[in-house]
Amino acid sequence: MSYAQSFERLLTILAELREKCPWDQKQTIQSLRPQTIEELYELTDAITDENWQGIREELGDLLLHIVFYSRIGEEQGQFTIGDVIRSVCDKLVARHPHIYARVQVAGEEQVKQNWEKLKLKEGRTSVLSGVPRSLPAMIKALRLQEKAKQVGFEWDNRDQVYEKVEEELAELKDAIAAQKPGEVEEEFGDLLFSLVNYARFIHVDPEHALERTNKKFRTRFEQMEQLALAGGKQLHDMSLEEMDALWNEVKRQG
Secondary structure, eight states: OOHHHHHHHHHHHHHHHHHHOHHHHHOOHHHHHHHHHHHHHHHHHHHHTTOHHHHHHHHHHHHHHHHHHHHHHHHTTSOOHHHHHHHHHHHHHHTOHHHHSSOOOOSHHHHHHHHHHHHHHTTOSOTTTTSOTTSOHHHHHHHHHHHHHTTTOOOSSHHHHHHHHHHHHHHHHHHHHTTOHHHHHHHHHHHHHHHHHHHHHTTOOHHHHHHHHHHHHHHHHHHHHHHHHHTTOOGGGSOHHHHHHHHHHHHHTO
């Protein structure tokens, strides 16, 4: 089956479900929204695990949601799936003049800078306006910094950024010592923001790095629980020293 035939089959199936299935008939763009977010996070889990089978399945689920939103848009007289596809094709061509027009670029960074300039010409009032407000805070911090970089608002080198991390840590310690909760929260946020900035300079995805650490902690903690049970104990019945011993054993096991 060709790509076009596969896509047409999906459109036909969704049209039938929309007409005949009570659940599908009830769905709106608002009811689908939380499910779309969940599907996106399931995709990111599969990507983090490099689970290619999972990536394929989750991409299919996201494609279904795109088609579903487009079907509702068509029912409301707003747009069709064809409009959606044409729109993104037109956008890609317009924002890649170095490919589809006679524009020369020196490299990846200039491509990004041109991209931001083109978006401003399309009517956006700020280079930051393309960063969704509902993004998770760490990803949002990274995207804000990347956007600001495209207009030259950027540190010269990573040593300067690391100095900023140390400065923010010192300010956090001062706020804690002064027992000012509001300032503590603000300074903690500043520290996290500067760490995200430093991550960019050392070519680390902070969200991915933290998720790897989350997974590592979860795996080790669950192994601790299993070791405790094997010894006839529960973690909440053990001392901190005993749990530390289990933790170190788990770490030695890799």
